[in-house]
Amino acid sequence: xxxxxxxxxxxxxxxxxxxxxxxxxxxxxxxxxxxxxxxxxxxxxxxxxxxxxxxxxxxxxxxxxxxxxxxxxxxxxxxxxxxxxxxxxxxxxxxxxxxxxxxxxxxxxxxxxxxxxxxxxxxxxxxxxxxxxxxxxxxxxxxxxxxxxxxxxxxxxxxxxxxxxxxxxxxxxxxxxxxxxxxxxxxxxxxxxxxxxxxxxxxxxxxxxxxxxxxxxxxxxxxxxxxxxxxxxxxxxxxxxxxxxxxxxxxxxxxxxxxxxxxxxxxxxxxxxxxxxxxxxxxxxxxxxxxxxxxxxxxxxxxxxxxxxxxxxxxxxxxxxxxxxxxxxxxxxxxxxxxxxxxxxxxxxxxxxxxxxxxxxxxxxxxxxxxxxxxxxxxxxxxxxxxxxxxxxxxxxxxxxxxxxxxxxxxxxxxxxxxxxxxxxxx
Amino acid sequence: xxxxxxxxxxxxxxxxxxxxxxxxxxxxxxxxxxxxxxxxxxxxxxxxxxxxxxxxxxxxxxxxxxxxxxxxxxxxxxxxxxxxxxxxxxxxxxxxxxxxxxxxxxxxxxxxxxxxxxxxxxxxxxxxxxxxxxxxxxxxxxxxxxxxxxxxxxxxxxxxxxxxxxxxxxxxxxxxxxxxxxxxxxxxxxxxxxxxxxxxxxxxxxxxxxxxxxxxxxxxxxxxxxxxxxxxxxxxxxxxxxxxxxxxxxxxxxxxxxxxxxxxxxxxxxxxxxxxxxxxxxxxxxxxxxxxxxxxxxxxxxxxxxxxxxxxxxxxxxxxxxxxxxxxxxxxxxxxxxxxxxxxxxxxxxxxxxxxxxxxxxxxxxxxxxxxxxxxxxxxxxxxxxxxxxxxxxxxxxxxxxxxxxxxxxxxxxxxxxxxxxxxxx
Numbered sequence: 001x002x003x004x005x006x007x008x009x010x011x012x013x014x015x016x017x018x019x020x021x022x023x024x025x026x027x028x029x030x031x032x033x034x035x036x037x038x039x040x041x042x043x044x045x046x047x048x049x050x051x052x053x054x055x056x057x058x059x060x061x062x063x064x065x066x067x068x069x070x071x072x073x074x075x076x077x078x079x080x081x082x083x084x085x086x087x088x089x090x091x092x093x094x095x096x097x098x099x100x101x102x103x104x105x106x107x108x109x110x111x112x113x114x115x116x117x118x119x120x121x122x123x124x125x126x127x128x129x130x131x132x133x134x135x136x137x138x139x140x141x142x143x144x145x146x147x148x149x150x151x152x153x154x155x156x157x158x159x160x161x162x163x164x165x166x167x168x169x170x171x172x173x174x175x176x177x178x179x180x181x182x183x184x185x186x187x188x189x190x191x192x193x194x195x196x197x198x199x200x201x202x203x204x205x206x207x208x209x210x211x212x213x214x215x216x217x218x219x220x221x222x223x224x225x226x227x228x229x230x231x232x233x234x235x236x237x238x239x240x241x242x243x244x245x246x247x248x249x250x251x252x253x254x255x256x257x258x259x260x261x262x263x264x265x266x267x268x269x270x271x272x273x274x275x276x277x278x279x280x281x282x283x284x285x286x287x288x289x290x291x292x293x294x295x296x297x298x299x300x301x302x303x304x305x306x307x308x309x310x311x312x313x314x315x316x317x318x319x320x321x322x323x324x325x326x327x328x329x330x331x332x333x334x335x336x337x338x339x340x341x342x343x344x345x346x347x348x349x350x351x352x353x354x355x356x357x358x359x360x361x362x363x364x365x366x367x368x369x370x371x372x373x374x375x376x377x378x379x380x381x382x383x384x385x386x387x388x389x390x391x392x393x394x395x396x397x398x399x400x401x402x403x404x405x406x407x408x409x410x411x412x413x414x415x416x417x418x419x420x421x422x423x424x425x426x427x
Numbered sequence: 428x429x430x431x432x433x434x435x436x437x438x439x440x441x442x443x444x445x446x447x448x449x450x451x452x453x454x455x456x457x458x459x460x461x462x463x464x465x466x467x468x469x470x471x472x473x474x475x476x477x478x479x480x481x482x483x484x485x486x487x488x489x490x491x492x493x494x495x496x497x498x499x500x501x502x503x504x505x506x507x508x509x510x511x512x513x514x515x516x517x518x519x520x521x522x523x524x525x526x527x528x529x530x531x532x533x534x535x536x537x538x539x540x541x542x543x544x545x546x547x548x549x550x551x552x553x554x555x556x557x558x559x560x561x562x563x564x565x566x567x568x569x570x571x572x573x574x575x576x577x578x579x580x581x582x583x584x585x586x587x588x589x590x591x592x593x594x595x596x597x598x599x600x601x602x603x604x605x606x607x608x609x610x611x612x613x614x615x616x617x618x619x620x621x622x623x624x625x626x627x628x629x630x631x632x633x634x635x636x637x638x639x640x641x642x643x644x645x646x647x648x649x650x651x652x653x654x655x656x657x658x659x660x661x662x663x664x665x666x667x668x669x670x671x672x673x674x675x676x677x678x679x680x681x682x683x684x685x686x687x688x689x690x691x692x693x694x695x696x697x698x699x700x701x702x703x704x705x706x707x708x709x710x711x712x713x714x715x716x717x718x719x720x721x722x723x724x725x726x727x728x729x730x731x732x733x734x735x736x737x738x739x740x741x742x743x744x745x746x747x748x749x750x751x752x753x754x755x756x757x758x759x760x761x762x763x764x765x766x767x768x769x770x771x772x773x774x775x776x777x778x779x780x781x782x783x784x785x786x787x788x789x790x791x792x793x794x795x796x797x798x799x800x801x802x803x804x805x806x807x808x809x810x811x812x813x814x815x816x817x818x819x820x821x822x823x824x825x826x827x828x829x830x831x832x833x834x835x836x837x838x839x840x841x842x843x844x845x846x847x848x849x850x851x852x853x
Contacts, residue, residue, distance in 0.1 A: 019459065019460055019796075020796045021438075021792050021793060021795050021796050022792075022793055022796060057722065058716070058721070058722050058725060058726070059717055059718075059719065059721075059722040062715075062716040062717035062721075062722075063717040063782075065717070066715075066717050066782055066783075066785070066786050067782065067785075069785060069786075069788075069789040070785070070786040070789035070790050070793075091793075093789055093792060093793075097438070097789075097792055133726070133728060136728060137731045137732065140679070140680060140731060140752065141731075143679035143680065144678075144679045144680065144752065145679075146677070146678075146679055147577050147677075147678045147679060148576070149575050149576075149677075150572070249677055250677055250851055251575045251677055252571045252574045252575050253568065253571040253572050253574070253575055284509075284513070285509040285519070286507075286509050286510055286513045290509075291507075294565060295507070295561075295565075298561045298562075298564035298565055299564070299568075300565070300568050301565055301566070301568040301569035301572055302572075319568055319571070319572045320568065321568070321571075347514075350514075351510075351513035351514060351516075353516075354513065354514070354515065354516025355513060355516050355518070357516060357535075358516040358517065358518060358533075358534060358535050358536070359518065361461050361462070361535035361536075362461070362462045362518070362533060362535055364460075364461050364462075365460040365461055365462040365797060365798065366797065367796070418575070
């Protein structure tokens with residue numbers, strides 16, 4: 001990856017690749033995750049996408065994208081640790097696949113520029129109708145988080161665990177916060193973000209570097225920029241008392257989520273050791289959790305451990321029969337102890353290493369995933385490539401992996417208790 | 428016989444084909460990606476539970492194809508297949524759909540070693556009473572998980588509304604009750620019929636030469652006699668089974684899926700590809716994000732960005748699915764019917780048609796970004812006697828009158844159904 005500073009707090013990151021039929025570009029504004037602003041950040045990209053000066057309606061924008069050989073443009077919002085990331089992604093065919101001479105990169109960037117910097121406004125406010133309609137959509141999305149029970153149970157576990165921390169805020173914020181937004185407050189917030197956010201642009205594919213840099217320098221020229229907001233994530237490494245919450249819902253399957261503090265984040269030079277621990281514990285179909293909770297005890301279809309690398313938390317998630325809750329929890333914790341004790345074979349270490357190395361190397365064949373790898377690291381000012389990290393993985397010893405697990409402590413147990421009996425199906 | 432080369436220069440893709448001496452069709456799609464991808468599939472899915480083999484008529488429990496997929500990962504030597512792959516770092520998986528079961532892996536090194544594992548474990552079944560019983564617990568939880576999944580329930584309810592007799596009605600995994608009837612014997616019945624190499628295909632999309640793949644096949648696969656069998660499908664009318672179906676679930680707002688049954692089935696090869704292209708173009712024309720219908724419904728708040736549409740096409744059943752979230756699914760249904768009537772009157776503009784063809788062409792080229800998408804899609808084409816590399820030219824050949832004809836014969840309200848998932852409290 002080549003990192004090119006454009007302006008204060010604005011960087012272009014170029015990841016050259018000749019493997020794809022398309023080029024991929026994303027525009028990220030990185031701001032601190034705070035409960036007061038989460039909903040504002042989640043909302044404004046959707047309002048921007050509703051219409052700009054050159055593309056004043058959905059159909060005008062979508063017709064333009066169609067003309068550009070089905071160029072995609074998506075608004076997105078997510079969090080990495082206590083940083084909230086909002087922005088747009090686009091991908092488009094490489095010029096060599098077009099029957100006519102067009103530069104789709106230049107075209108796509110000018111669409112993004114119009115969407116981001118030339119919104120439709122009424123005085124110092126976004127258009128009221130677009131704002132209201134996207135507020136409704138955002139509220140629907142917030143409420144819809146409960147529909148996917150696997151994800152919901154994990155999210156609930158995190159929000160209980162991090163209730164007192166910024167990380168407890170979801171990337172979409174709350175319904176109450178969305179309701180309080182007006183076209184005026186949203187517009188003024190949007191302008192603040194453009195001035196204060198760290199802006200990271202990623203291009204993956206084939207391009208003329210000089211031409212792309214020039215176009216982007218022009219795009220941001222004269223844009224007002226104040227001090228860039230820092231995004232620090234609070235890392236908690238101790239637990240006073242374990243929080244336990246059970247919620248009943250009329251569903252078939254119970255969802256057990258255990259939340260742990262790991263003490264390990266991407267800022268640690270040897271985060272790869274923790275990745276190896278996770279692979280052994282619950283990150284693969286040869287892991288301790290899969291082999292024991294699923295294959296040996298036949299308790300579940302899925303049981304896996306999912307780390308968050310910026311916040312230093314780990315969630316173990318499983319779907320089980322309600323009456324098996326104690327048994328499953330006991331086994332999940334027992335397997336953690338075996339790894340902590342270093343009770344794994346040389347063969348298991350070799351497999352874990354191979355699997356982690358394979359997953360890093362596969363990133364080079366997926367533009368979005370590769371871009372996401374670098375974005376995650378840029379946030380903590382680490383610019384290492386997947387290939388750079390491979391050598392750390394290969395050099396890890398059994399002691400390194402064991403050591404990486406020593407600070408893992410249980411913080412929260414969340415259980416979504418299904419109350420339906422037998423099959424809740426109707427015809 | 429040497430490998431046959433097929434090339435599509437305009438999109439820069441090619442493949443090699445050979446019928447291996449074992450009877451297996453082998454396809455190698457060279458790609459300069461670091462990630463190599465292999466799929467080994469049998470033309471056997473959840474709909475294939477009734478057949479005649481060696482003069483004997485067999486009916487198997489619902490969900491057996493999926494159950495078999497799980498069970499093949501266990502081996503007689505007691506070493507789980509995932510463990511075998513893990514030695515070489517490959518990432519392995521499998522899936523079962525209505526018409527096929529597919530075993531796959533991706534790897535950035537030791538590709539040939541992993542390919543050996545793939546060819547080996549799929550061709551060596553091993554089932555015992557004990558392991559079958561254990562799997563009933565695991566799959567039971569998989570089924571329970573899907574019972575709570577609103578999108579999944581919405582989709583299968585839609586299939587039940589669309590089809591009167593066709594086994595597309597059956598949930599891929601069966602039910603807790605049907606899988607309780609599965610035994611080692613029923614698994615062997617299914618395996619011995621459908622897992623013969625003449626009913627299977629291997630697709631490799633990797634930076635590899637075809638001869639290397641062939642050598643691996645030589646090592647692992649011995650010549651297999653062809654097993655002749657006949658699938659039995661019940662007579663399926665063109666008409667739908669029921670217009671409406673709904674299920675209450677713990678969801679925040681209603682979900683809708685409008686199914687449109689395709690009356691023109693039992694096509695394969697080029698004819699099927701042409702029909703697919705016509706449907707793809709039609710759906711994009713009528714429901715695409717730049718079509719007036721989408722804008723109108725989105726702006727009125729009746730639908731949101733979850734709105735999507737898809738045409739699912741198989742040899743003897745096919746349908747469109749138009750789905751999303753809405754507070755008023757009945758209104759969405761009514762608007763769709765109204766739009767169809769409007770299009771019947773106004774017809775399609777030539778310029779719009781050309782714009783949409785360009786969109787479909789571009790979307791289709793995108794598939795060639797990943798070895799994963801290529802290999803999996805390729806296999807679907809093989810099992811319907813199609814050819815993935817021909818699809819761009821098939822799209823180009825579709826004319827305005829083709830889609831007008833398709834539209835007038837297929838988009839009739841009698842073929843429409845509405846499936847809804849409603850919040851429990853309402």
